[in-house]
Amino acid sequence: MSSRCAGLRSGAVYGSKVTDMPLLVLLVLFVGMPILEIYVIIQVGQQIGALWTIVLLVVESLIGGWLVKREGRRAWDALRGAVTTGHVPARELSDAALVLVGGTLLLTPGFVTDIFGFFFVLPFTRPIARRMLAVLVARRAAARMGRERYAPRRGEVHDIYRKDDEDP
Numbered sequence: 001m002s003s004r005c006a007g008l009r010s011g012a013v014y015g016s017k018v019t020d021m022p023l024l025v026l027l028v029l030f031v032g033m034p035i036l037e038i039y040v041i042i043q044v045g046q047q048i049g050a051l052w053t054i055v056l057l058v059v060e061s062l063i064g065g066w067l068v069k070r071e072g073r074r075a076w077d078a079l080r081g082a083v084t085t086g087h088v089p090a091r092e093l094s095d096a097a098l099v100l101v102g103g104t105l106l107l108t109p110g111f112v113t114d115i116f117g118f119f120f121v122l123p124f125t126r127p128i129a130r131r132m133l134a135v136l137v138a139r140r141a142a143a144r145m146g147r148e149r150y151a152p153r154r155g156e157v158h159d160i161y162r163k164d165d166e167d168p
Contacts, residue, residue, distance in 0.1 A: 033112070033113070037109075037110035037111070037112055037113065040110070040111045040112055041057075041111065044056070044111060057109050057110075057111075060106070060111075060114045061106065061107060061109065061114075064103070064106025064107060064114065064117055064118070064121070065103075065106070065107065067106070067118075067121050067122070068099060068103035068106060068107075068121055071099050071121050071122075071123065071126075072096075072100070072103065074123075075092065075096040075099045076096065078091075078092045078095065079092040079093065079095075079096055094130050094133055094134070095126060095130065097133075098120040098121070098126055098130060098133065099121055099126075101120055102117045102118070102119070102120025102121035103117065103121065104117075105117030105120065106121065
């Protein structure tokens with residue numbers, strides 16, 4: 001097996017929904033999203049003009065950069081505070097991840113990515129995004145646990161015997 005296949009195979013069964021879904025998501029993200037962004041930018045440009053469309057995109061990016069800086073600092077301070085006091089920083093880690101992803105989306109030119117970016121970064125919409133992220137992670141973990149409970153990962157089977165057990 002080549003190293004390329006070995007990397008793809010870890011924890012996945014070929015031809016299953018587990019491996020097909022991430023591939024479909026990546027295809028939509030890297031092919032469908034730019035097409036959608038271009039379409040929306042053209043539609044907005046036809047309504048308000050090319051110059052105002054460019055100005056709007058630049059202003060959104062500037063506001064997004066400022067917001068990410070502010071919210072990123074808040075998320076970092078909350079994370080540091082939770083670790084210092086000895087609490088498990090689950091909420092703080094998810095907030096930091098959402099601000100990071102949201103910041104990336106806000107700095108990407110386009111109206112659709114800006115909508116998602118603001119949704120992840122704004123302090124009054126981030127709790128909704130955090131709940132959605134928690135549900136997504138819980139579903140993925142449950143699916144993985146259910147699959148691994150009944151089938152060994154990558155076909156590995158281990159027999160474990162104690163010293164006082166009889167030899168098989």
